[in-house]
Amino acid sequence: MLANLKETNLRAAHEDAALAVRSLRLSYGPxxxxxxxxxxxxPGKALALLGPSGSGKTTLLRVLAGLEAPSAGEVFVHGGCVAAPARGLFLPPERRKLGMVFQDYALWPHMSVAQNVGFPLxxxxxxRAERLSxxxxxxxxxxLEAMGDRRPSALSGGQQQRVGIARAIASGARTVLFDEPLSNLDRELRESMVDEIAGLVADLGLTALYVTHDHSEAFSLADEVAILREGQIVQAAPPEILVDRPANPWVAEFLRLGAVLSADAARAVLRDLAVPQMAKAVLLPRRDIRICGTSETSLRARVLRCLFRGDDYQLALALPDGSEIQISAASRIAPGQEIGLHIAPEALRWFDIPKRP
Structure with missing residues (x-):
């Protein structure tokens, strides 16, 4: 009975979702x-798929879009099942009512902007008349209502990205998939486009799924971030939860939250520290570390690099066990100099699983 109730609850959750996958698997041979x-x-939320190269995030997006067929599991779009290999079900992309924005814009150079937007139609x-309308x-x-007669080459990178969004919503799609939409833009434009895309998605009332390898983009664009590793989701949570409570040492290191030490290294590096009995590793969050005099602290570090960032300095520090950590500083500190660090014991994040290599 409990199994049936769980099955019913899962079905109901998928029916209410804009996008959902269940027990999804995909294999290429072995x-x-x-x-x-x-x-x-x-519906109405934004999710980012974040992970290192080869983690499976782009493949997952392609399965949702209908560009890849899963080997097992189920895919749901707006409450309807669109792929279920066990039942021989697979709906092609054009029947899933999803929009897609590509990293290279995928605009035809010989067509006008309006023709590009209307091409899927x-x-x-x-x-023709309805397409153009x-x-x-x-x-x-x-x-971009004044840009319809122009060629894509006459538009800036940011404007071309807007054309991609217009094309995605022209068919009436309520949910849009973004495949690394900002990776082809320079850094300054990429930062401004993060705000612009987030604003457009909110103003248009869209549901959005982003694939990105950039932590700051994922945190800025999404209500929730799913972190993938080797084809599995290791943690899915709002950005602030990921930062405050990473699920394991690998997540903490991937997000560059600070230095992860083994429990034995923590005992050696942090003097007079009470290490929990079951602890295997600890995160020293860089946001909670402050510089102090070497006589005031039990933790010392050597400055490796000091980079000016316009409003502060970024220090790369070597801890006594050889671990490296980056923190901010208000003034320049010369490489090779030894400094003291302070971190409150309550800011430490202990893990009871070993750090994977």
């Missing part, structure tokens, strides 16, 4: 790329 993923995205057999309406929604 290589398993996705290994039992469960994920749900509520042409593939659906929609007449819907394309122009979509361009107006992203603030």
């Amino acid at each position: 290589a398993e790329i996705l290994r039992g993923i469960d994920l749900s995205l509520a 042409e593939m659906q057999g929609i007449g 819907r394309a122009q309406a979509a361009l107006a929604r992203v603030g």
Whole structure:
């Protein structure tokens, strides 16, 4: 009875979700790329898939979009099942009512902006007059109503990205998949486009799923971030929870939250420290570390590098066990200098699982 109740609750959750996957697996021959993923995205929310290269985040997006067929599990879009290999079910991309924005914009250079936006509608057999009307309406929604007659080459990178969003919503899609949408932009434009995309998605009332390898982009764009590693989700939570309570040492290191030490190293590095009995590792969060006089502290570090960042300095420090950590400083400190560090015991994050190499 409990198993049936759990099954019913899972089904209900998927029916209410804009996107959901259940027990999802994908293999290429003996290589398993996705290994039992469960994920749900509520309507009107934004989710980021974050992970190192080869973790499976782009493959997961392609499975959701219908560009890849899963080997096992189920995929749901707006409450309907669109892929279930056990039942021989697989709906192609054009029947999933999803928009997609690509990292390289995927705009046809010989077409006008309006023609690019209307091209998917042409593939659906929609007449020319309606195509242009819907394309122009979509361009107006992203603030490019005056650009319809121009060629993509006449637009800036940020404007081309807006054209991609207009094309994604021209067909009426309520959910949009973003495949590393900012990776082709320079740093300054990328930072401004983070705010712009987040604002557009909110103003348009869209549900969004982003694939990105950039931590700051994921944290800025998404309500929740799912971190993938080797085809599995190791933690999914709002950004502030990931920072405050990483699930394991690997997540803490991947997010560059600070220095992760083994319990034995912590005993040697942090003098007079009471190490919990079951602890195997500890995170020293860099945001909770402050510089102090060497006579005031039990933790010392040697400055490796000092980089000026415009409003402060970034220090790369070597701890006594050889671990490296980066913190901010108000003034320049010469490489090679030894400094004292203070961190409150309550700021330490202990883990009871060993750090993986």
